[in-house]
Amino acid sequence: MAAPKIIIAIDGYSSCGKSTLARQLAAQLGYNYIDSGAMYRAVTLYFLRNGVDLSNPAQVDSALGSIHLHFEYNASRSKSEIFLNDENVERFIRDLIVAEKVSEVAAIREVRKFAVAQQQQMGKKRGIVMDGRDIGTVVFPDAELKIFMTADLEIRVKRRFEELCESGQEGTLEDVQHNLAMRDYIDSNREESPLRQAADALILDNSGLSREEQLEKVLAWVHERVAKQQPLLNKLS
Numbered sequence: 266m267a268a269p270k271i272i273i274a275i276d277g278y279s280s281c282g283k284s285t286l287a288r289q290l291a292a293q294l295g296y297n298y299i300d301s302g303a304m305y306r307a308v309t310l311y312f313l314r315n316g317v318d319l320s321n322p323a324q325v326d327s328a329l330g331s332i333h334l335h336f337e338y339n340a341s342r343s344k345s346e347i348f349l350n351d352e353n354v355e356r357f358i359r360d361l362i363v364a365e366k367v368s369e370v371a372a373i374r375e376v377r378k379f380a381v382a383q384q385q386q387m388g389k390k391r392g393i394v395m396d397g398r399d400i401g402t403v404v405f406p407d408a409e410l411k412i413f414m415t416a417d418l419e420i421r422v423k424r425r426f427e428e429l430c431e432s433g434q435e436g437t438l439e440d441v442q443h444n445l446a447m448r449d450y451i452d453s454n455r456e457e458s459p460l461r462q463a464a465d466a467l468i469l470d471n472s473g474l475s476r477e478e479q480l481e482k483v484l485a486w487v488h489e490r491v492a493k494q495q496p497l498l499n500k501l502s
Contacts, residue, residue, distance in 0.1 A: 283397075298395075305376070
């Protein structure tokens with residue numbers, strides 16, 4: 266009998282490596298990876314391109330009605346990439362101008378409802394890994410494994426700066442530190458679905474961990490949770 270598939274919810278601060286870990290887990294487990302952050306970035310990109318006034322609810326609602334998001338797997342890059350109205354916008358959503366606005370956009374109630382509804386639909390088949398800010402608290406409060414990731418701010422700034430440099434984007438360490446501090450504040454203090462550690466989440470501080478070490482640690486957590494689900498599956502079969 267096949268092992269039961271679970272939902273893995275990963276939350277945490279910006280530039281903690283949530284997406285990297287989520288992709289690694291999905292690849293190792295044969296699960297689907299859903300990048301919730303990319304969804305909010307794509308919405309932000311659409312708003313910026315179309316001059317949507319974030320303080321105008323009518324404009325926001327109208328814009329959301331014109332947005333269609335989906336993911337497609339890119340075999341050459343071994344990752345799923347997001348499409349905005351059938352355009353691959355994976356490269357554009359990583360720009361600093363999007364990063365500077367995404368937390369503000371994601372704090373809008375209508376935007377969150379729009380994204381959460383799509384995310385919950387994607388998770389109905391289970392066997393998924395999703396990362397974001399409110400996955401374990403709002404999107405999948407019943408997820409079998411919830412992880413809250415954190416790391417020292419200095420380390421997060423360094424990681425984000427290196428990411429920008431590798432992608433050929435401009436920016437200074439000071440710019441990145443300001444951006445992360447701003448996003449941390451907005452994410453943690455917004456009225457709608459703020460960043461919170463779920464009561465039953467396991468904390469993963471990866472300040473001193475390599476990617477391989479954190480993956481090994483989390484895979485042990487996954488196998489433990491899957492083992493707990495097996496007796497239930499046996500009863501239902």
